[in-house]
Amino acid sequence: MNTPANLRYSASHEWVRVEADGTLTVGVTDHAQEALGDVVFLELPEAGRVVAKEEAIAVIESVKAASDIYAPVAGEILETNQAAVDAPESVNADAYAAWLFKIKPANAADVDGLLDAAGYEAAIG
Amino acid sequence: MAQQTPLYTSHIAAGARMVDFAGWDMPVNYGSQIEEHHAVRRDAGMFDVSHMLALDLEGADAKAFLRGLIANDVAKLTEPGKALYSCMLNEQGGVIDDLIVYFLSDTSYRIVVNAGTADKDVAWMQQRLAATGTQATLAVRRDLAMIAVQGPNARAKTWAALPGTEAASAGLKVFQAAEFGDIFIARTGYTGEDGFELTLPVGKAVTTWDALVAAGVKPCGLGARDTLRLEAGMALYGNDMDDTVSPLDAGLAWTVDFKDESRDFVGKAALVTKGTGKQTLGLILEDKGVLRSHQKVITARGEGETTSGTFSPTLEKSIALARLPLGVAAGDAVEVEIRGKHLKARVVKAPFARNGKALA
Numbered sequence: 001m002n003t004p005a006n007l008r009y010s011a012s013h014e015w016v017r018v019e020a021d022g023t024l025t026v027g028v029t030d031h032a033q034e035a036l037g038d039v040v041f042l043e044l045p046e047a048g049r050v051v052a053k054e055e056a057i058a059v060i061e062s063v064k065a066a067s068d069i070y071a072p073v074a075g076e077i078l079e080t081n082q083a084a085v086d087a088p089e090s091v092n093a094d095a096y097a098a099w100l101f102k103i104k105p106a107n108a109a110d111v112d113g114l115l116d117a118a119g120y121e122a123a124i125g
Numbered sequence: 126m127a128q129q130t131p132l133y134t135s136h137i138a139a140g141a142r143m144v145d146f147a148g149w150d151m152p153v154n155y156g157s158q159i160e161e162h163h164a165v166r167r168d169a170g171m172f173d174v175s176h177m178l179a180l181d182l183e184g185a186d187a188k189a190f191l192r193g194l195i196a197n198d199v200a201k202l203t204e205p206g207k208a209l210y211s212c213m214l215n216e217q218g219g220v221i222d223d224l225i226v227y228f229l230s231d232t233s234y235r236i237v238v239n240a241g242t243a244d245k246d247v248a249w250m251q252q253r254l255a256a257t258g259t260q261a262t263l264a265v266r267r268d269l270a271m272i273a274v275q276g277p278n279a280r281a282k283t284w285a286a287l288p289g290t291e292a293a294s295a296g297l298k299v300f301q302a303a304e305f306g307d308i309f310i311a312r313t314g315y316t317g318e319d320g321f322e323l324t325l326p327v328g329k330a331v332t333t334w335d336a337l338v339a340a341g342v343k344p345c346g347l348g349a350r351d352t353l354r355l356e357a358g359m360a361l362y363g364n365d366m367d368d369t370v371s372p373l374d375a376g377l378a379w380t381v382d383f384k385d386e387s388r389d390f391v392g393k394a395a396l397v398t399k400g401t402g403k404q405t406l407g408l409i410l411e412d413k414g415v416l417r418s419h420q421k422v423i424t425a426r427g428e429g430e431t432t433s434g435t436f437s438p439t440l441e442k443s444i445a446l447a448r449l450p451l452g453v454a455a456g457d458a459v460e461v462e463i464r465g466k467h468l469k470a471r472v473v474k475a476p477f478a479r480n481g482k483a484l485a
Binding site (some may be wrong): 034035037038040041043059061063064065066092 | 142
């Protein structure tokens with residue numbers, strides 16, 4: 001299983017990278033892309049949207065099924081990754097390179113509530 | 126506990142992702158579903174379909190019984206091994222199951238039914254046999270495994286893998302089968318490509334599978350099987366029709382044979398009374414997104430509904446089968462409601478792709 005130790009995770013299979021300026025970069029985990037199978041479509045939130053923690057804000061569709069992607073923390077969407085939208089298969093190729101959106105957390109301490117790599121691996125068994 | 130086919134261990138060893146399908150633990154893919162799909166359209170792939178059930182009907186009244194049991198007419202089968210696709214209807218004209226029946230002789234037929242409906246099919250057939258006083262017996266062949274080898278190179282690779290099969294099967298027409306020792310070789314499938322469906326003793330399943338792998342046939346899961354059949358415009362029981370849906374509304378009117386007016390079959394009276402209420406056509410999504418089953422379709426003639434939808438690897442667009450109001454025609458622009466948004470789609474005649482080529 002590929003679960004980088006420098007990232008944080010949500011139980012709903014998002015990875016979160018804390019950037020130097022305190023913003024968060026978010027994608028879906030390698031475990032999630034493997035379970036989904038070939039990804040063919042991404043629907044990402046508009047920049048500027050204010051989202052609640054665990055709100056369904058994006059959709060990832062594989063050949064098999066559609067799944068929601070949740071906001072790992074409350075905050076404001078800063079930017080989305082158009083390259084991933086244009087090439088959804090990049091999520092399968094490298095789930096940690098194909099980031100989906102950047103979010104400015106409403107409260108920096110909320111990041112502490114996310115899982116670490118060991119916690120995520122334990123959660124998915 | 127889900128049932129396992131004789132090839133379960135082979136799937137696990139090949140790294141398959143397993144899912145529950147109709148009570149069976151089946152491979153959904155062995156890695157990339159899209160690569161498996163392309164292997165079948167461009168070369169040769171194979172599917173373990175041992176969860177499906179073979180039934181052998183034998184007896185003096187076998188032909189007459191089947192003429193009354195199913196909506197297509199087995200009387201048109203006269204060449205040994207010739208196959209017929211049909212729906213088996215209830216008295217209301219709904220589809221109990223869709224099946225393939227192979228003619229071996231007037232007193233001997235093989236029937237292949239879906240896994241999810243197998244128990245209800247057998248119970249219904251046994252009940253009909255008793256109620257009609259038919260001189261025939263129905264044997265349930267769980268002692269058999271089934272492997273579908275599909276793709277433009279499927280037949281050649283099967284012949285290379287299984288010595289002796291070429292002489293036995295090279296002369297088969299499409300939708301015809303022959304016996305080679307204890308292997309039943311049918312030139313049939315559910316992908317829109319040429320190939321064989323092999324029915325063989327459970328004890329030969331693993332060695333046959335391994336020989337096909339060695340000949341360059343790619344193992345494919347149920348995921349690719351679904352995208353292939355949908356591109357080929359083939360109905361899936363439980364999605365595109367069920368006990369409540371008439372074959373006339375499900376795009377399967379071509380399988381209902383009314384020619385012999387003296388022939389009665391279960392559901393005929395209901396079909397004649399109700400006629401055709403809806404039609405099933407293809408959709409291609411023109412906006413970005415993926416069509417799935419049970420999405421609302423808005424047309425100039427009223428609302429319809431998708432019955433199966435997916436991303437088509439051959440077209441690189443999303444496609445669906447949809448049950449639509451009469452009067453909607455190929456070429457019409459419609460809208461499909463996905464997560465509250467109305468996306469543009471175009472009505473087309475299925476199939477979307479066959480024999481390696483996009484058609485729609």
